[in-house]
Amino acid sequence: MHRITVGFFASIVLTSCARLDHIHISDIDQSTGILTPISVAMNEQAIETSEVATLSTALVGVLLDSPKISENADELGDLIHLMHLGPRTGNPTSNDRYAENVLEQLYIQCPSGNITGLRSIRESTTYGPVSGEIVRIAAFCIH
Amino acid sequence: MKSVWQLILLSIIGMNLFGCMSLASLSLTQVPADRNNLVVSQAHDWVFMGIVTQNDFADQAVNDLQKQCRNGKLTGILTKYQMTFYLLAVKREVVASGYCQRS
Numbered sequence: 001m002h003r004i005t006v007g008f009f010a011s012i013v014l015t016s017c018a019r020l021d022h023i024h025i026s027d028i029d030q031s032t033g034i035l036t037p038i039s040v041a042m043n044e045q046a047i048e049t050s051e052v053a054t055l056s057t058a059l060v061g062v063l064l065d066s067p068k069i070s071e072n073a074d075e076l077g078d079l080i081h082l083m084h085l086g087p088r089t090g091n092p093t094s095n096d097r098y099a100e101n102v103l104e105q106l107y108i109q110c111p112s113g114n115i116t117g118l119r120s121i122r123e124s125t126t127y128g129p130v131s132g133e134i135v136r137i138a139a140f141c142i143h
Numbered sequence: 144m145k146s147v148w149q150l151i152l153l154s155i156i157g158m159n160l161f162g163c164m165s166l167a168s169l170s171l172t173q174v175p176a177d178r179n180n181l182v183v184s185q186a187h188d189w190v191f192m193g194i195v196t197q198n199d200f201a202d203q204a205v206n207d208l209q210k211q212c213r214n215g216k217l218t219g220i221l222t223k224y225q226m227t228f229y230l231l232a233v234k235r236e237v238v239a240s241g242y243c244q245r246s
Contacts, residue, residue, distance in 0.1 A: 016196065019195075020198040020235065021167065021168070022168040022224065023168060023201050023222060024170040025220050027216065027220060030213065
């Protein structure tokens with residue numbers, strides 16, 4: 001029974017899903033030269049704390065064979081969820097400046113600085129309660 | 144009893160046919176004075192039961208726009224990212240349009 005439960009939780013955590021929140025395509029100039037694709041992705045790990053609380057409490061309840069603890073798992077998750085109410089995109093991260101040097105990274109890939117067709121993409125990859133919150137900038141370098 | 148099952152089946156089919164839409168994001172770049180040559184592209188993918196592993200479908204919209212304006216300049220680009228929800232599936236769609244200017 002315990003093996004099945006642990007396997008179930010492990011499968012939830014190991015299955016990854018992608019999410020697309022926002023995409024913006026800017027002007028594309030194909031008239032001044034040959035375009036080479038460039039891309040920069042900044043990733044920050046994040047945790048859905050309410051989901052972690054629910055899962056871990058339920059798991060402790062199963063391992064200790066205590067239905068009472070398992071029953072309280074959802075309530076604890078709801079309580080933590082209420083503490084993080086408000087508009088947001090993706091899971092909360094501990095660092096809100098992880099995407100700040102994206103322009104420098106683009107210039108490394110395109111030293112001439114002649115960049116066109118910028119695409120700003122906000123996306124994430126989730127592994128159960130853990131997620132990678134990604135800011136991706138794709139563009140074309142004009143040669 | 145048979146009619147109840149038929150009603151449930153019809154309800155499921157009906158829910159699948161009529162999708163609810165959600166506009167997730169929208170953006171617009173500087174619109175040019177010359178707006179004669181509008182080009183439009185669209186890219187989408189289907190997500191079944193919430194399982195999706197990539198967002199690469201959006202790149203197709205950019206590629207299509209580029210093909211429609213070879214050696215030109217695309218400005219006034221309107222980008223829409225929208226979703227249509229069906230019973231077990233979601234259609235994710237990126238629609239992009241812009242004005243092609245060739246000198």
